[in-house]
Amino acid sequence: MAATASIAELNDRARDVFRMVVDSYLGTGLPVGSRTISKMGLSLSAASIRNVMQDLEELGLLAAPHTSAGRMPTETGLRLFVDGMMQAAEPSVEERRAIEAGLAEVGLAEGGPIEEALSAATATLSGLSACAGIVMVPRREPVLRQFGFVPLNDRQALAVLVGQDGSIENRVLDLPRGVTPSMLNEAANFMSARFGGLTLRQAGDLLAREMEQERSTLEGAARELVTRGIAIWSHDADDRPVLIVRGQAHLIDDGTAADLDRVRQLLEQLEGKQEISRLLESALAGSATKIFIGSENKLFSLSGSSVIAAPYRGGDGRVVGVVGVIGPTRLNYARVIPMVDFTAQTLSRLMR
Template sequence: MATTPITELTDRAREVFRMVVDGYLKNGAPVGSRTISKLPGMNLSPASIRNVMQDLEELGLLSHPHTSAGRIPTESGLRLFVDGMMQAAEPSAEERAAIEGRMTRAAGPIEEALAAATSALSGLSACAGIVLVPKREPVLKQFGFVPLSPGQALAVLVGSDGSVENRVVDLPPGVGPSALTEVGNYVSARLSGLTLSEAQARLSGEIKDGRAALDAVSQQLIARGLAVWSEDGDSRPVLIVRGQANLIDGHAAEDLERVRQLLDELETKQEIARLLDRARAGQGMKIFIGSENKLFALSGSSVIAAPYRGGDGKVVGVVGVIGPTRLNYARVVPMVDFTAKALSRLLA
């Protein structure tokens, strides 16, 4: 169902709708007409409020849980509220200091600062914090093969940052231990200090110009090993998730299946990374509410994400939160935006 434009609602309907949404986001429970009638500035009787609620329900903006006399906003209603009615509350000085302080205290690789920012955002928002890390090609320090069987070997890549990763590769026919040693010596001497793409380009150039002191089998082996690493890095998202425990709050007992489903979804990092890529491609804040994205259709969760930029001003990653659809959008949206800008300043 298409969301009703806010301009098509009467002043009375907008006010009742806003109070229902505010009450639901604050308490996570259906809001009844009697509760609204007692709020300051509301001069309508419970019966009149019920009539307005019924109209809003027919428009698809509210729903009526069978176990309660109150109403809750639908996903369409939340989208209308976020896009047309929400009054954002900027992060406090304490919140800004907490986010920036965690980032600047992190030592070591940039991933530690990103993880620290995600943890701070998770704690302040009471959601799970997520950050999509910029993809960085490892710089080769050593690259060799350890024979496993006549037809397979373990490709071992040591990065300049000390990282070590292994992959099993199939060997071309006729490759023996001496050829594996020759390949390792060649890489250490000729390709060390290069990224994977740079190493592939240099190898191709030396083979083309006849400068590669390798036979055809060894050339094929190096090319195959580098290709495995390159393809693996392109398909593997680097996603940091912090604060999953925040999702198990006081309302979790009422809907354990939803929480279990969301925690399962958080384990599917590759799918979440693809979702966040939409925020990176869009160059701005993205808010996904419930089934608007099929990944969270079962758990009924919301994602708020904003891109952050590197020193050249280009978008390099995305930071955000995942939580229930009833999260405090007015508070969390500006908080995510501030974190993205703080990361951009850190990387500048």
């Protein structure tokens, strides 16, 4: 396996050639030949450039996908470039205005719906970066107002949860044996009266205490029905990825025609939101933008994709979510990283 180098180990000539190869590749997506580099103002012969590119390949920074096809940066090379050589460009005035306008339209600063604001920010970021935009929504526990059970058949019912904010969610619940329509009403009335004004977590804790202390007035099947009802909502709230993805169509362009397997893998990964959510959760712990390049993360070992993600903060200053983009490894890091960072800062500012 080839050794890898640090920026300090590269001489000026190697750094110049490496930077030009990366810049050209990120702009075109194509391998770069020595003749192309020689026309970019470098005072080296094509033969000398070929020798330098060979040295960079031996260091694991460049690779030749085909014989005589030129070189392209490896994932290791891209990481070295992003961490040690890239000169990030601030978002343009137009880009800043577009991001701020997308959030202003849904009135986040005036108390508008957070999900709509995050969806708008993600769509705008996707359009500006030509990548898929992703955002992890803050996990918010609804305050409960009312429960209901609608029988579907002898073995199943629709569990209905109404939040104090007017939100309504439904889940199909398997019924205990012996449950009658009157028991469904009894359980729903009990839950609405006993748990109204609480979050799901608080309702579950209260139910567990009452069951343990034998203080519940419910018996038999109705009691089990209440337990199952709380369990299905609590389990769903804990496990469901709260993730918004916008702009997947940007991942399919003229340059992907010869790489459809990679695109298919990436689209499948976006459908599996739990895996993407776990990756984004690793960015929650930090205060800075994180970049995941290709197989550095097991999730993208097949699709060869990159993720740029930045945490944003809620009104109390705590990190509550992550916003970012996902695309091919050859995205414009110098432009997109500051754009993602600005979007996160704007969200944080408006959520205060």
